[in-house]
Amino acid sequence: MTTKRTSPLGTALRQGIFAGAIAALLTLMGMVETFNERDIIEGVISMGLLLLVAILVVFGSAVAGALAEARLAYRLAASALTGALTELFLIGLVILGQQANLRPVFPNASPELWELLQFGLSVPLSYLAMLAFGAIGGLLGAGLTILSRRFRGPVIVGVITVVLIGLLEDLIGITIASSPLFATSPLVETLNEFFLAQGVESGLSKPGAVVVFLISSVLAYLWPILRSGARSRTQAMPSRRRHGLALTAYGVFVVVLLILPNFLGPFLTDVSNSVMIFTLMALGLNIVVGFAGLLDLGYVAFFAIGAYTMGVLTTTAVGGGSGQIVWGPGLTFWGALPFAVLFSLLAGVLLGIPVLRMRGDYLAIVTLGFGEIVRYLALSDALKPYTGGSQGIVEPAIPTLGQLTASLNAQELYYYLLLACVGLVIFIAIRLRDSRQGRSWMAVREDEDVAQAMGVRLVSTKLLAFASGAAMAGLAGAVFASKVGSIYPHSFDLLKSINVLAIVIVGGMGSIPGVILGSLALFGLPELLREFSEYRYFVFGAVLVAMMLTRPEGLLPSAKRKQELHEATEPGGEPPPQVVAAPGGAGSA
Amino acid sequence: MRRFFERYDLVDVIMWLIAATIIIVAVFGSVKTIQSGKYSAATWVDLGLSGLTQGSVYALIALGYTMVYGVLRMINFAHSEVFMGGSFIGYFAATALASSGFMNANPVAGLIVVFFVAGLTSVVIAVMLERIAYRPLRRAPRLVPLITAIGASLFLQYMFRGLFGSQIRSYPPMPSLEGGIGLPGGGEIEYVQVLVIVAAALMMLVLYLFVQRTRAGRALRAVSEDKDVAALMGIDVDATIVRTFVIGGAFAGMAGVLYALIYRQITFFMGFIPGIKAFTAAVLGGIGNIPGAMLGGLTLGVTESVGTILFLDGYGVPAPYQLKDGIAFIVLVLILILRPSGILGEQLAKTKA
Numbered sequence: 001m002t003t004k005r006t007s008p009l010g011t012a013l014r015q016g017i018f019a020g021a022i023a024a025l026l027t028l029m030g031m032v033e034t035f036n037e038r039d040i041i042e043g044v045i046s047m048g049l050l051l052l053v054a055i056l057v058v059f060g061s062a063v064a065g066a067l068a069e070a071r072l073a074y075r076l077a078a079s080a081l082t083g084a085l086t087e088l089f090l091i092g093l094v095i096l097g098q099q100a101n102l103r104p105v106f107p108n109a110s111p112e113l114w115e116l117l118q119f120g121l122s123v124p125l126s127y128l129a130m131l132a133f134g135a136i137g138g139l140l141g142a143g144l145t146i147l148s149r150r151f152r153g154p155v156i157v158g159v160i161t162v163v164l165i166g167l168l169e170d171l172i173g174i175t176i177a178s179s180p181l182f183a184t185s186p187l188v189e190t191l192n193e194f195f196l197a198q199g200v201e202s203g204l205s206k207p208g209a210v211v212v213f214l215i216s217s218v219l220a221y222l223w224p225i226l227r228s229g230a231r232s233r234t235q236a237m238p239s240r241r242r243h244g245l246a247l248t249a250y251g252v253f254v255v256v257l258l259i260l261p262n263f264l265g266p267f268l269t270d271v272s273n274s275v276m277i278f279t280l281m282a283l284g285l286n287i288v289v290g291f292a293g294l295l296d297l298g299y300v301a302f303f304a305i306g307a308y309t310m311g312v313l314t315t316t317a318v319g320g321g322s323g324q325i326v327w328g329p330g331l332t333f334w335g336a337l338p339f340a341v342l343f344s345l346l347a348g349v350l351l352g353i354p355v356l357r358m359r360g361d362y363l364a365i366v367t368l369g370f371g372e373i374v375r376y377l378a379l380s381d382a383l384k385p386y387t388g389g390s391q392g393i394v395e396p397a398i399p400t401l402g403q404l405t406a407s408l409n410a411q412e413l414y415y416y417l418l419l420a421c422v423g424l425v426i427f428i429a430i431r432l433r434d435s436r437q438g439r440s441w442m443a444v445r446e447d448e449d450v451a452q453a454m455g456v457r458l459v460s461t462k463l464l465a466f467a468s469g470a471a472m473a474g475l476a477g478a479v480f481a482s483k484v485g486s487i488y489p490h491s492f493d494l495l496k497s498i499n500v501l502a503i504v505i506v507g508g509m510g511s512i513p514g515v516i517l518g519s520l521a522l523f524g525l526p527e528l529l530r531e532f533s534e535y536r537y538f539v540f541g542a543v544l545v546a547m548m549l550t551r552p553e554g555l556l557p558s559a560k561r562k563q564e565l566h567e568a569t570e571p572g573g574e575p576p577p578q579v580v581a582a583p584g585g586a587g588s589a
Numbered sequence: 590m591r592r593f594f595e596r597y598d599l600v601d602v603i604m605w606l607i608a609a610t611i612i613i614v615a616v617f618g619s620v621k622t623i624q625s626g627k628y629s630a631a632t633w634v635d636l637g638l639s640g641l642t643q644g645s646v647y648a649l650i651a652l653g654y655t656m657v658y659g660v661l662r663m664i665n666f667a668h669s670e671v672f673m674g675g676s677f678i679g680y681f682a683a684t685a686l687a688s689s690g691f692m693n694a695n696p697v698a699g700l701i702v703v704f705f706v707a708g709l710t711s712v713v714i715a716v717m718l719e720r721i722a723y724r725p726l727r728r729a730p731r732l733v734p735l736i737t738a739i740g741a742s743l744f745l746q747y748m749f750r751g752l753f754g755s756q757i758r759s760y761p762p763m764p765s766l767e768g769g770i771g772l773p774g775g776g777e778i779e780y781v782q783v784l785v786i787v788a789a790a791l792m793m794l795v796l797y798l799f800v801q802r803t804r805a806g807r808a809l810r811a812v813s814e815d816k817d818v819a820a821l822m823g824i825d826v827d828a829t830i831v832r833t834f835v836i837g838g839a840f841a842g843m844a845g846v847l848y849a850l851i852y853r854q855i856t857f858f859m860g861f862i863p864g865i866k867a868f869t870a871a872v873l874g875g876i877g878n879i880p881g882a883m884l885g886g887l888t889l890g891v892t893e894s895v896g897t898i899l900f901l902d903g904y905g906v907p908a909p910y911q912l913k914d915g916i917a918f919i920v921l922v923l924i925l926i927l928r929p930s931g932i933l934g935e936q937l938a939k940t941k942a
Contacts, residue, residue: 029751105681107754295732297739353603354926361664361735365868366925369918372865376915381908459600494861498743505736538747544740545722552733 011066012078016085019059023052024089027117029538030108034531036116040166041209042197047531048116050163052090053137056083060141068145076142083138087130090117150221158217165212166203169196171268171528178265257419261412269411271527273483276418277476279519282503283425283512284472289501290510290558291438292465293445295364297497298371301351302344302470304378304492306477308387309340311487314397325393326385333399337478344474345467352466356459359448371497378489392488396481414483421479425472429512432468441465442510495537499523502540506547508554517556604926611923614900621903628898631775636895642782642851644890645789649844650867651874651882652796653715653837659813659877660833661727666738667718668841669864670745674714675842676849676859677749679707680758683846687761696765704843711842714745715834724827750857757856760849785847792840793883799836800879809833813877862914866893869921875931884932893917 026032036048045053060079067075094114096102102109118126119133144152165172176192195208204212234242261269281303288296313336318328331339351370355363378387387393398413399405405413432438440461443451452458481487499522507518522543526536547554622628650672657665665671683703686692692699722741726734769779800806811819812829820826848863849855870889874881893916900916901909924931 025748025752029748031751106752108751293732295735353600354607354922356600357929358925359731361658361731362872362925362929364735364739365664365865366922368865369921373915373918376912380911382906382912384907459598498739501736501739535747535751537743538751541740541742541744541747545737545744548729548733548737548740549722549725552729 008067008070008074008078009081011063012081013085015059015063015066016082016088019055019082019086020089023055023086024093026051026055027090027093027113028106028108029535030113031535033108033110033113033116034534038167038529038531039197039203040163041204041206042202044206044209047167052133053140056086056134056137057141057144059083059086060138061144062141063138064142064145072146075145076139079138079142080135081138083134083136083141084131085134086138087134091127091130094118154217154220157220158213161216162204162209162213165195166209167529169203172196175263175265175268178267258416261415266409266411269415271524273411273414273418274527275519275524276415276422277480277483278500278503278523279422279516280418280425280476280479281473281500282507282515282519283422283429284469284476285500286469286504286510286512286515287429287432287441287472288465288469289504290508290515291433291445292441292462294462294465295367296466296469297364297368297494297501298351298374299367299469299473299500300492300494300496301371301374302347302473303477303480303496304374304489305347305470306340306344306474307481307487307492308378308393308477309343309474310336310478310481311388311393311396312386313339314482315393316395317393325388331397333397333482336397337475340478341471341474344477345471347474348466348468348470349463351470352463356462368494368497371492371494375489375492378492387489388487390489392486393481394486396485396487398482399479414479418479421475425475426512428468433510433512437461437464445510498537498540502544506543506554508557511554511556511558514554514556514558518554521555608923608926611919615896618900618903622899623903625903627902629775633895634772634776636898637891638776638778638782640891640894641887642785642890643894644870644887645786646844646848646851646886647863647867647870647890648883648886649789649792649840649847650863651870651886652793652879653841654868654871655874655876655879655882656809656833656837658871660809660816660830661723661734663723663731663734664738664868665718665723665837666735667722667742667745668715668837669860669867670742670749671711671715671718671838671860672841672845672848672863672867673855673857673860674745674749674845675707675711675838676845676855677753677857678710679703679842679846680760680849680855682706683849684761692761693764696763700846704846707846708839708842711845712835712838715838715841716831719831719834724830746857746860753857755857757854760853760855763850766850781850785851788843788847792843796836796840797879805829805832866914866917869917869924872921873924873931875933878931878933881931881933888932889917889920892920 032048032051034048035051036046038047039045040047040050059082063082064075064079067078070078094117097109097114098111117130119129121129144155147155173192173196176188195204195212197203197205197208203209234245237245260272264272281299284302285296285299288294288299310333312325312328313331314333315325315328316330317324318326318330351367355366358366377383379390381389383389398410399417400413408416440451440456443454443456444458444461448458451461480491484491503518503522504515505518506514506522507516508514522540526533526539532539650668653668653671654665657663657668683692683699686699686702718741722737723734726737763781766780766784769777770783771777800809808819808824808829809832811822811824812826812833816826819829844863848859866889867886870885871882872885873889874883874885893913897909897913897916901912906912
């Protein structure tokens with residue numbers, strides 16, 4: 001068994017087939033072609049090719065890593081073989097696609113795609129080029145594993161920075177052009193011309209890429225030294241000064257957040273508003289799923305209730321006409337906001353009661369059912385006079401505060417409103433987490449029966465988790481309704497619940513910084529890269545599975561949760577019970 | 590009185606109240622609908638038959654949920670995508686056969702090929718799911734495989750969307766399945782309905798015999814009972830679990846074709862609603878219980894087809910059929926409140942729900 005596992009040829013073949021299947025899948029899904037429009041480095045590499053290179057490098061380094069004990073020549077050969085095998089799959093795809101018309105089945109299998117995969121070369125040469133491309137990609141991956149640890153990290157950081165800046169080149173350009181502070185500065189203009197290629201979706205310029213790579217990798221190389229220096233210096237400070245330093249840092253951070261819309265311009269401000277709405281929801285779901293361990297898949301229902309409350313209570317489209325609802329008091333935004341939060345909170349309690357006795361899987365599916373019921377009700381003709389049916393509700397109120405908000409544009413208005421909401425909710429979430437209530441939630445999460453035996457009252461603990469999570473979603477929903485300007489049932493489908501769940505899980509269940517990072521990465525990034533948004537849920541699914549398999553605690557885990565999930569594997573902990581599979585499986589055939 | 594409060598706490602009382610309200614609403618609505626005399630007996634028969642047809646499909650999918658729950662104690666959230674995958678690839682087989690004229694010449698052989706292709710696709714998806722996503726997590730905390738399953742479901746849905754596009758595709762028409770048999774009393778049973786009900790009944794019979802009468806079936810029951818002890822008794826647990834996924838996948842794939850024969854249209858998103866309903870059916874019959882899944886599927890199918898009109902029409906609710914999917918969820922919640930072990934009883938430990 002062990003000899004087979006580390007045999008270079010076998011490993012290379014196995015991983016190569018796996019990588020080839022993935023590459024062929026992503027190609028047929030149209031990712032390579034769609035992403036090809038955007039250059040990372042002008043004229044050198046596009047995002048589509050980068051995707052292929054990434055597959056080759058990852059699998060190349062995986063093969064080289066798995067063969068750590070083999071001789072260097074074998075490792076390199078195996079990685080190159082893996083890469084070539086991956087490209088062999090694509091060659092097969094190209095041949096197949098050129099012989100038969102695959103388009104009725106695979107809409108993305110276009111002649112342009114085959115041309116792209118062949119690097120625009122003609123047949124015999126192009127296949128050689130593809131194989132060489134694969135082998136070089138695999139070798140690059142192997143090269144990473146050979147580099148010593150000290151250099152590997154900085155190189156990876158440098159590459160990632162180049163890729164990120166290359167991806168966001170458009171946005172950086174737009175931001176500079178639309179920001180009053182930057183547009184006229186000659187220094188910014190020179191930098192812009194040096195680093196960024198001048199064109200649509202054209203990425204970094206070649207010298208710009210080199211400089212960005214050097215700067216970021218050198219910084220990453222120096223980072224451990226700088227950090228330990230800074231840490232020892234702050235630790236040497238008297239505690240009062242340290243405290244002051246921390247306060248100053250927080251202050252600077254807050255000021256930056258407050259003046260940010262001036263730099264971002266309207267588009268980016270709007271994106272950050274959407275991110276903050278998701279952050280609000282995710283903070284609420286983090287209480288339910290992260291703190292109390294209750295997997296709620298119908299979370300969007302509370303968001304919907306908040307939004308509909310805001311819509312019904314504030315809309316001006318009241319009357320008998322089409323597109324109007326029959327009843328609405330026409331409150332102001334601030335008058336309706338408490339009701340939106342209150343109704344969501346009550347709904348949280350109400351929906352929480354029937355599921356109190358359910359655990360894990362059942363809870364997930366019943367809450368999913370609740371979420372769908374709310375959407376069906378909103379959509380149905382039965383409630384149409386009150387909720388507008390599929391036409392929804394239009395013209396909810398806009399939050400204004402007299403003179404204070406008069407000078408702001410719409411994006412800035414919601415930016416400050418949401419910033420205040422997020423700040424408030426983070427504060428509440430932290431206080432809840434560190435309270436007696438928070439400890440009860442975590443006890444329930446770890447083991448319901450033991451928690452109950454220790455005197456935690458399950459009913460009130462769970463209901464409070466549902467209620468506070470729901471209230472936060474209601475707040476998010478109310479602001480969302482006002483910001484978007486219309487409320488349609490289709491905004492509240494299951495995918496929203498899943499989206500928020502993915503944010504909480506990828507960020508780290510129970511971790512507040514994790515939630516913020518999660519909503520930036522899983523909501524902000526796809527919003528900025530519009531090609532990506534088509535594949536958003538595909539990537540979410542893959543990320544969720546990969547995360548659970550490799551790092552179930554999330555990107556920025558809370559210390560407690562991490563400990564729980566790794567209890568079984570920790571050297572101090574009890575060893576997990578093992579199932580011994582019967583040799584040969586006698587008795588089952 | 591005091592003893593009453595000791596035995597039932599407030600939560601129980603509230604839950605019973607909720608359940609009682611829903612049942613009273615349903616009964617009252619039924620009486621009103623029947624009194625109104627708007628619907629003839631033939632209409633009810635038609636509704637009942639279409640309910641049975643849908644219910645058979647739910648039952649076939651529910652078997653996959655129930656069997657996987659039996660061996661792994663987890664809801665295979667991605668099972669609805671196993672169903673969708675079968676239906677999708679079956680579509681390509683059916684289209685190819687129809688355009689070459691084979692389907693019209695040999696409808697029986699053609700349908701068998703489509704069933705086989707769909708079943709095989711679903712088996713491949715189900716086995717890969719088990720191998721890649723579930724097996725490494727068998728000893729992980731409960732939430733972890735559940736989230737993995739949700740992720741896998743999303744992944745598969747959007748993989749199909751990416752590969753085959755997001756448009757709605759229509760199964761080729763089956764001239765040999767058009768029309769129906771008139772029933773005494775004015776109703777009609779369509780050939781498609783006959784096919785679906787008979788095929789589902791046959792498949793369930795085969796499964797029942799397999800589980801009850803064969804050695805592999807006994808191994809499966811043993812693994813459902815207790816994995817560790819089964820392993821000690823010399824049963825290859827991994828192989829048995831894979832076998833469970835194979836059976837569940839094959840049934841889901843064939844259910845996908847039957848579903849497409851009824852509704853004709855397929856999309857990448859089609860698995861969600863039947864998946865949820867099949868899960869409801871599994872819970873309704875008692876999760877982990879194979880005859881229960883069959884009974885639950887049929888009950889749910891009839892309830893949502895007949896019940897939606899019966900319960901709601903009397904109140905003058907406009908377009909009650911729009912709330913059909915909601916009815917299924919309400920049934921699920923009611924069952925979980927009133928009898929979490931399902932109609933036929935869960936064959937598993939009582940602490941699951």
